[in-house]
Amino acid sequence: MSTLRGVGIGLGAASGPVARMAEALPAPTKQSSSIGTDAERSRARDAINTVAADLQQRADAVTGTAREVLEAQAMIAEDPTLQEEIDARLDEGTTAEWAVHDAFAGFRATLEAVGGYLGERAADLDDIAQRVLARLRGVAAPGVPDPGHPFVLVARDLAPADTALLNLDRVLALVTTDGGPTSHTAILAREKGIVAVVGAAGAAHLTDGQTVIVDAATGIVDDAPTEDEVASVQERQAARDTTEAEPTAGALADGTPVALLANLGKPGDAADAVARGAEGVGLFRTEFLFLSASQAPTIAQQRESYIELLQAFAGRKVVVRLLDAGADKPLAFLNDAHEGNPALGLRGLRALRASEDILREQLTALAEADAATSADLWVMAPMVTTVEETAYFTGLAREFGVKTAGVMVEVPASALLADRVLAHADFASIGTNDLTQYTMAADRLLGSVAGFQDPWHPAVLRLVREVGSAGERHGKPVGICGEAAADPLLAVVLVGLGATSLSMAPAALADVRRALAMHTRDAARTLADAALGADDAIGAREAARAASHPF
Structure with a gap:
């Protein structure tokens, strides 16, 4: 038995095959545009508007903390100051990809320096920037995978936009290598009742399809469980579901x-x-x-x-x-x-x-x-x-x-x-x-x-x-x-x-x-x-x- 330790969210446990979150898109290199500034500006604005609309649509579909965070992300995406930063880089003749990447990075540093509420929002910029870059490149944005069967989601951390719309019929449990008990991921996991272990650094080596047990009560992820251990966890979770369905004082x-x-x-x-x-x-x-x-x-x-x-x-x-x-x-x-x-x-x-x-x-x-x-x-x-x-x-x-x-x-x-x-x-x-x-x-x-x-x-x-x-x-x-x-x-x-x-x-x-x-x-x-x-x-x-x- 090999165990990985993190911070458990709740008392639940689950077992199933791993499905890893895709890695972030690579950062673009600085290049001169071959289509002209106006065309690049149009590409950038179309991509940002599409991402902002998608975030707002996701916000409209959920409630509570998830909605608040997603609405904040949508507002950030369309922030006029951020748009001015992108335009300034486009005026230098760069591609929309580079202008977006560099402007978001600069904006992130500025918000981190301010601190407080805006400082926390800085962390959300990475997810927004990734979504805009994916739109510009015509590829799928990094997000929750769908292997076609129930799975244990393993990720560095989850963006609010991903956590808000997790399919709870498919996601058996959540394991992150980063974050802690007060992170957005942990808060939203509690709100949705998802079995989760956060901050389990050793989970970085887990591979797709690998069967694991995620035990939130102990904060342990077992990456080599026996069949008896898996069966025991399934029985425990069934008992927990029964208890939840018949609440007492x-x-x-x-x-x-x-x-x-x-x-x-x-x-x-x-x-x-x-x-x-x-x-x-x-x-x-x-x-x-x-x-x-x-x-x-x-x-x-x-x-x-x-x-x-x-x-x-x-x-x-x-x-x-x-x-x-x-x-x-x-x-x-x-x-x-x-x-x-x-x-x-x-x-x-x-x-x-x-x-x-x-x-x-x-x-x-x-x-x-x-x-x-x-x-x-x-x-x-x-x-x-x-x-x-x-x-x-x-x-x-x-x-x-x-x-x-x-x-x-x-x-x-x-x-x-x-x-x-x-x-x-x-x-x-x-x-x-x-x-x-x-x-x-x-x-x-x-x-x-x-x-x-x-x-x-x-x-x-x-x-x-x-x-x-x-x-x-x-x-x-x-x-x-x-x-x-x-x-x-x-x-x-x-x-x-x-x-x-x-x-x-x-x-x-x-x-x-x-x-x-x-x-x-x-x-x-x-x-x-x-x-x-x-x-x-x-x-x-x-x-x-x-x-x-x-x-």
């Missing part, structure tokens, strides 16, 4: 309840969450109402969407996060001032407080929707930093008739003062993505520091424990609604740190439900202590795994 092995909730981006996502056994909603992002608008939606428009959501979860808890704008989600009608470092600027509750009419209108719409439905509505403010902000928001929310008002804990300040924050708030919800970003001083959207963006880091876990302990002392719920909750082993650790509910992409619910059911409350605390005793994220993950029962 989340609980530890000793019966301690742990509510398993869904992260949703729009009311239309509710049906899938209910079908997968979500006990409610732990994070409903209201940005979808605002981001595509030139002005804030009316109270009536908001109320209609909130009613649709609440009706889908009649009698169940629904936690709605107020508009979280700023940083990577700027809104001209909320805050159009230039900020050198928007992640540390006027965002979240700060931005809402500066435009209090928008905050009051959102609270009005939510209160009216609550009165018209039977769901248990909880409302929370994003990016709360101080005790004073907590008191301000909870007081205002109650003034508008919101019965349960809480806060998002996403910065170390509110985590360290959780005792005082929870003296005012009815509940706290920990956003592990931002909490990790601010704890580790590592922009969550910047690929160059992605290695620091790991919620397993003991510094982050210590802050979670602060909030969990404060919640226990005050008798108030503490939820987790960041990507960390979708990691089955980390979910157990988070419960051991005091979390009373976990919210995640619906596809992750089954794996987390199984992981919780295998550990008692005492065992969860043992895993948490083991992770806290480590020096870094890798050590914390390994310590918790060693302390856990084998999955």
Whole structure:
């Protein structure tokens, strides 16, 4: 048996033959055009427009994170600044292939230097450039292969455009040599419920047709399995499918309840969450109402969407996060001032407080929707930093008739003062993505520091424990609604740190439900202590795994 190690996404396992993603197209050499500048310009623009239209078409066919990423790619492809760079090179008499290649490379370097949201988008340029070059050369763009039968996809990494439209009837599992637990590929794999192991560098030697076992629970790829091992994996996956088809309430092995909730981006996502056994909603992002608008939606428009959501979860808890704008989600009608470092600027509750009419209108719409439905509505403010902000928001929310008002804990300040924050708030919800970003001083959207963006880091876990302990002392719920909750082993650790509910992409619910059911409350605390005793994220993950029962 030969094993390759990476980071597993979820608890699933699968076996099947390998199909490798084609390698990137070779870079063109700089050559003078033989057909003239105008003809080359026409070729370049036709290719870019075709690629942009294809990306937008793919975006229209999917939802959630995949749609957001694909729409961003389509916009990048048609960026006027990028077009100007291509034109400048064409004016020198070069071919469209060289002009596109060199302009994209230069644009990529510029975005990387800017950092933040734009820095993360720089990584998407490689995929766009490859698609445009393929169009110019009249060849198929590098993408997901189709060998005509189910397969295990092996790639260096997957572009969002590829991941978004994976045929789940054919792709048994996904293995990448690059990337980590917070990469786009990992996030989208969780969202789609794909068995995946990412960052398995040794997978580079796997060949087409080679049978492998991909075990996400252990993060191992077995490249020489026996027939008995393959049969065992198939039985295990069949049992997992049965469990997913008959969801039960989340609980530890000793019966301690742990509510398993869904992260949703729009009311239309509710049906899938209910079908997968979500006990409610732990994070409903209201940005979808605002981001595509030139002005804030009316109270009536908001109320209609909130009613649709609440009706889908009649009698169940629904936690709605107020508009979280700023940083990577700027809104001209909320805050159009230039900020050198928007992640540390006027965002979240700060931005809402500066435009209090928008905050009051959102609270009005939510209160009216609550009165018209039977769901248990909880409302929370994003990016709360101080005790004073907590008191301000909870007081205002109650003034508008919101019965349960809480806060998002996403910065170390509110985590360290959780005792005082929870003296005012009815509940706290920990956003592990931002909490990790601010704890580790590592922009969550910047690929160059992605290695620091790991919620397993003991510094982050210590802050979670602060909030969990404060919640226990005050008798108030503490939820987790960041990507960390979708990691089955980390979910157990988070419960051991005091979390009373976990919210995640619906596809992750089954794996987390199984992981919780295998550990008692005492065992969860043992895993948490083991992770806290480590020096870094890798050590914390390994310590918790060693302390856990084998999955």
